Amino acid sequence: MINKELRFKGNVMRRILPSREKTCVMSYKLSKKIMSILFAGIDIKELKCSEIYIPRKRDKSKIRVRIYRPLELNEKVPAVLWIHGGGYAIGTPEQGGQIYKRLITERRCVVIAPDYRLSVDAPYPAALEDCYEVLLWMKNNAKELGIKDNQLIVGGESAGGGLTAALTLYARDKKEVNIAFQIPLYPMIDDRMITESSKDNDAPVWNSQSNRWAWKLYLGQLYGKDVPAYAAAARATDYKDLPPAITFVGDLEPFRDETLEYINNLSKAKVPVYFQLFKGCYHGFDILCPKAEVSKQATSFLMHSFGYAVDNYFAKQN
Template structure:
């Protein structure tokens, strides 16, 4: 039998990840900020943000909200330092990474509320973080990629924050699981059964209904006009391939600048599992080249400015 994530496996994995929280690298300035969730949020209490900055940052740089993956059910900002370091150390970018509410604690919209709250906080603190206010970006991998797309949709709908660029890497977008690449997929890391359990936890009572909103499962979005320019890559044998390609095609058809790469023979999260492989290194070169292009060409003035 091909291994897959069950609700119990998600919880056990988070126990293994817990000791990583608060462990940071010497080559970045890292601070933790606790912000109070507003009244009416799905969960109460504080939201922990990890703020990563370069050791030296003489001029303002783009700011990136980076959202960790884990099927909405596991993970933490500290598990994403491989991605974060590329933006902070190699490019001088400031990254804000939310320790958002996992679906094992509360279903949608808790995680999205936390990620959007982190985006608003980043906008409000752009000056003190030495972030260009017209270059707020959002990125993430897997479920974090899905939340990236969802945050962009919510920001577009609310008109409160302008996002200049989005990077939803091999994103978790579609709860319906009807694409050819998803059906009976038994590729490594994340297969059909893991995906089914992940969506059931995340959507709760909404799962299997037609009431799922687009900011819960962005593949359901109907109007892509005005969304931020987007970059992604995805493996050719992984379950999210078709949903990712279709989503990017719809962005492109709506006039949104897009860049989508399908990497032959690659499975879900291949770049994390085998970071030194030629495929992973190639994917990350594409990612950073797109980021560099975005810093030169994509700007979005904040409302009221």
């Protein structure tokens, strides 16, 4: 069932994934340390990269934020808050370097990438609070950042897609900042695991077991209880007034059905959606196998849809 160009790396990932919960948690903690060493502070030579620490309102501790912009910027442009994936448990903002480069070079914009708190250190709502703090900071510092405060976009993959969906709900209800567009790629949004694609899924990279353990870490004491939609966006019941969405998902992965349900709920609420389903694809196929033809198709769809959004939805804005 797996696309032939994705099979080799998929089989490799299947073999190295931990098979027990205790091993999985230890793997997350080790991966977090390794990724912070390998990625932290890496710049992209084709972009102007910088780093800033912004204070959390609650305790004045700092959130590390990476900023990526064109080498030359003489006008205000849209801004993308990009939230990295990693099951809410691992990852760094630097890991998204390739997508930042594509977004910025193909459609001039500024990318802001927060190093939000991970579940191995602090469960929900820590990550959501950090991302929201950075979103407000973007709005309040738009002039200094060279961005348009009415063209703030939020996106991310996997857990970053889950945080994207949650953040759009949270921002809509708080009414302090407006999100113009959302890009929740194959989002991790349903802790209940009640869809067919999330049950007994043994696909490479991310399966039912890894999904369950990641949700337990992220939700902490809330796991198995009355989880709010700000933690798991699939639990939302009101989709009105949410921003237009761009997303895609592979048909073999656990998040297929929850992504389909999410976009259907948006469509029912008259929210514009740009979506594609890619056959023979497991979780994160576009990142793991970027040279595969199907990955190129997914990336082209994303960039085309993003360009359409910038050219059309923002055309009448200053």
